[in-house]
Amino acid sequence: MAVLLFLLLLSVSVVNADEGAYIGVNIGTVLSAMPSPTQVVALLKSQNIRHVRLYDADASLLAALANTGIRVIISVPNEQLLAIGSSNATAAAWVSRNVAAHFPAVNISAIAVGSEVLTSMPNAAPLLLPAIRFLQSALIASNLDKFVKVSTPHSSSIILDSFPPSQAFFNRSLNPVLSPLLRFLQSTSSPLFLNVYPYYEYMQSNGVIPLDYALFRPLPPNKEAVDTNTLLHYTNVFDALVDAAYFAMAYLNVTNVPVVVLESGWPHKGDPSTEPDATTENADTFNSNLIRHVLNSTGTPKHPGIPVPTYIYELYDEDQRPGSLSEKSWGLFDSTGLPAYTLHLAGSGLLLANDTTNQTFCVAREGADPKMLQAALDWACGPGKVNCSVLMQGQACSEPDDVQAHASYAFNAYYHGMGMGSSTCYFSGVAAITTTDPSHDTCRFAGSGGKNGTYLLNNTALAPSANSTADQSSSTRTTVFTRAAFLQVLVLLMSATLQLL
Numbered sequence: 001m002a003v004l005l006f007l008l009l010l011s012v013s014v015v016n017a018d019e020g021a022y023i024g025v026n027i028g029t030v031l032s033a034m035p036s037p038t039q040v041v042a043l044l045k046s047q048n049i050r051h052v053r054l055y056d057a058d059a060s061l062l063a064a065l066a067n068t069g070i071r072v073i074i075s076v077p078n079e080q081l082l083a084i085g086s087s088n089a090t091a092a093a094w095v096s097r098n099v100a101a102h103f104p105a106v107n108i109s110a111i112a113v114g115s116e117v118l119t120s121m122p123n124a125a126p127l128l129l130p131a132i133r134f135l136q137s138a139l140i141a142s143n144l145d146k147f148v149k150v151s152t153p154h155s156s157s158i159i160l161d162s163f164p165p166s167q168a169f170f171n172r173s174l175n176p177v178l179s180p181l182l183r184f185l186q187s188t189s190s191p192l193f194l195n196v197y198p199y200y201e202y203m204q205s206n207g208v209i210p211l212d213y214a215l216f217r218p219l220p221p222n223k224e225a226v227d228t229n230t231l232l233h234y235t236n237v238f239d240a241l242v243d244a245a246y247f248a249m250a251y252l253n254v255t256n257v258p259v260v261v262l263e264s265g266w267p268h269k270g271d272p273s274t275e276p277d278a279t280t281e282n283a284d285t286f287n288s289n290l291i292r293h294v295l296n297s298t299g300t301p302k303h304p305g306i307p308v309p310t311y312i313y314e315l316y317d318e319d320q321r322p323g324s325l326s327e328k329s330w331g332l333f334d335s336t337g338l339p340a341y342t343l344h345l346a347g348s349g350l351l352l353a354n355d356t357t358n359q360t361f362c363v364a365r366e367g368a369d370p371k372m373l374q375a376a377l378d379w380a381c382g383p384g385k386v387n388c389s390v391l392m393q394g395q396a397c398s399e400p401d402d403v404q405a406h407a408s409y410a411f412n413a414y415y416h417g418m419g420m421g422s423s424t425c426y427f428s429g430v431a432a433i434t435t436t437d438p439s440h441d442t443c444r445f446a447g448s449g450g451k452n453g454t455y456l457l458n459n460t461a462l463a464p465s466a467n468s469t470a471d472q473s474s475s476t477r478t479t480v481f482t483r484a485a486f487l488q489v490l491v492l493l494m495s496a497t498l499q500l501l
Helices: 002-006 037-046 059-065 078-086 088-100 122-141 172-187 198-203 237-251 280-295 370-381 403-417 472-476 483-500
Strands: 023-027 051-054 071-076 107-113 149-151 153-155 192-195 259-264 310-312 361-364 431-434
Touching (some): 051 059, 122 172, 403 431
């Protein structure tokens, strides 16, 4: 029994800093069968989604997100804007209930105040800035202003004359709100939240915008759009709209507010007669190219190399959303967690590998803490019942003899042995799903089409949770043996222990 206790997984919360480029996902809830908060979080973990935006501040979902390290933008719904924008006390109570009560267990990074208020609720525009300032004051009073930013999402339609981008400017009727709002964002180092939808730009252009230009497909140089004022070349609608926002801000003498794209995506289904380009192929093309474009830190022609963090709209199809078929079909997954289509992301990193065929693999997360990896490896080869004999010295997967490589093999064997369930590739945050086959030389990983032996002794073990505990002395157990030799001893010890039980 001492050996079994010795192998329990160490629990450590992992918090990622928002540095560089990242992709997030919006989580809408207008579903007839909304998954439970724990199911939502399990899906996020399995897809390595580390940034999300909620359209409210649902307490049960926030509770499920606690101690996951997932960075969360919460929102003030439009219907709450009147109360918060009219009363400092109401704003303070909102922050107390929805931010302070959950932080820091929930990694809340920002508050999105309303949604496209200036275009969808123009009569409420005078309340927008007071609401933002009241919320900021409440964050300051709670000593949370250094951790939680406040901004508001805008439709890109507030930008007029958006091409060429250098001529773009904000709708001048909105300047009484936008000018002080931009100064607020500047003074608090907060981003401009912008919703960028190349799908709608394409649909409304009456054929002027080519489909390839909207989908990030490669264009020959003579087909690229050129800003004649700056001679900058634009190969896609997304970059042009983001740069239009930067130029429009510069027109109001604001040059150091970063743009975060809070919504972007492409519908995978639509009415064939009126929405012929809302297809799974186009949705896959757009979102796959968008993810690669953002994560490669390509930036935009105006700001090359400057990341544009982007949140995909959206996690689930929302079948209860009113309007056309395409309005219900922006999700990456259906309500059961099955992919709406397969993203083609090979080589773009460990993100949104929503292919549930045998072409997904569970591997050790790059940069994960070695002690955490060792504890997770011990669990997989012990209580997880993965057959790790192939990692023994001289066997097919013994080299490279390091914890990263061995953990990747064990994690993947467990993941495939458990049917690639959404929660079976987590291991307290040190594992991630990828579409890149990690097999090498004669070492074949489960799912690659080859076998090195039996991956699981049986399927009775459950994946270690974030609440598992372990003896921290496990981190020092490989100082005498090589890792492969240690694993060999470990398997023998486990066999002897199980015979005694």
